[in-house]
Amino acid sequence: MHQQAALILVDVQPDFMPGGTLACHEGDAIVPGIDQLLRRHLFQQTVATQDWHPRGHVSFASVHAGMAPFQQIQLYGQPQTLWPDHCVQDTAGAALHPGIDWSSADLILRKGNRPDVDSYSAFQENHGPDGSRPSTGLAGWLRERGVHEIYAAGLARDVCVLWTVQDALALGFRANVVWDLTRPVTPESDAATRTTLGELGVGIVQSAELRA
Ligand code: VGL
Ligand code: ZN
Numbered sequence: 001m002h003q004q005a006a007l008i009l010v011d012v013q014p015d016f017m018p019g020g021t022l023a024c025h026e027g028d029a030i031v032p033g034i035d036q037l038l039r040r041h042l043f044q045q046t047v048a049t050q051d052w053h054p055r056g057h058v059s060f061a062s063v064h065a066g067m068a069p070f071q072q073i074q075l076y077g078q079p080q081t082l083w084p085d086h087c088v089q090d091t092a093g094a095a096l097h098p099g100i101d102w103s104s105a106d107l108i109l110r111k112g113n114r115p116d117v118d119s120y121s122a123f124q125e126n127h128g129p130d131g132s133r134p135s136t137g138l139a140g141w142l143r144e145r146g147v148h149e150i151y152a153a154g155l156a157r158d159v160c161v162l163w164t165v166q167d168a169l170a171l172g173f174r175a176n177v178v179w180d181l182t183r184p185v186t187p188e189s190d191a192a193t194r195t196t197l198g199e200l201g202v203g204i205v206q207s208a209e210l211r212a
Contacts, residue, residue: 002210006045006147008122008168009034010154010161012100013051015086015093016185017155022086024156024183031099033181033207034153038104042210045106045145047138049122049160050096051087052110059118060085078127080118087112109136120160122152123167139171149174151205153181158189165202176203178210 012034014020017027038046053059061069061082069084087094096102111119117134119125124133142150150168152161152175161182168175177197184190197204 002043002149002151004146005043005149005151006047006142006145007037007043008150008152008154008164009046009048009105010122010152010164011049011051011087011156012097012154013087013094014097015051015091017097020086020093021084022185024185025187027155027183030153030155030181030183031097035100037153037178037181037207037210038101040210040212041104042212043151045142045147046104047107047109047122047142048096048102048105049154049164050094050108050110051112051119051160052089052094053087053112054115055085055088056115057085057088057112057118058116059083059112075118076127076129076131080126089113107138107141109138111136120163121167122160122164123171139173142173147173149176151176151178151210153178153207155183155185157182157184158186158193162193162196165197166200169200169202174203175200176205178207179204180206180208 016024061067117128123138152164165175
């Protein structure tokens, strides 16, 4: 048991896997390993996030005239990548992946439900119209349970997983990425992601190294 540690499974949803609308490279390859990891009950708490957008969400390229997916705009003074429509509430692509037994998850946190604000990290929404990044409440939830360290896995390695560990560190948690149980939207980003994680002091671990 990793005492005082939480596993955070980020956006393990069909839309981020081959056949989905915003597929990560080999995104489905992490499903068996995550299911096996959950069955080992190594962590004091397990949290799953679920990207959960209303139709017409501000992050969808389809709502910005003349814009295409993966282009960037400025939104509330910050860069915002525009995405294909994905993880629309109550669609199959937005479900927690059916190949995983989620019954041991202690908390399922839906994010990105505000129409005008995107939300990558499990801890804080992206910048809103007033320039702030509202808390999701996760940091307090973890602290109340004595958690000081997080292990993040899921999708996407270069977007929501990365933002989650960056916020975790900024909020005073030790942070690790379970590298083999993540996949990127942009495979070319892997070298930069590793460099960023190393510079921040985020641990990069493999699921096979995790021990009871
Ligand atoms: C994600 C882009 C848009 C992710 C979510 O889960 O990494 N990426 N929404
Ligand atoms: Zn999203």
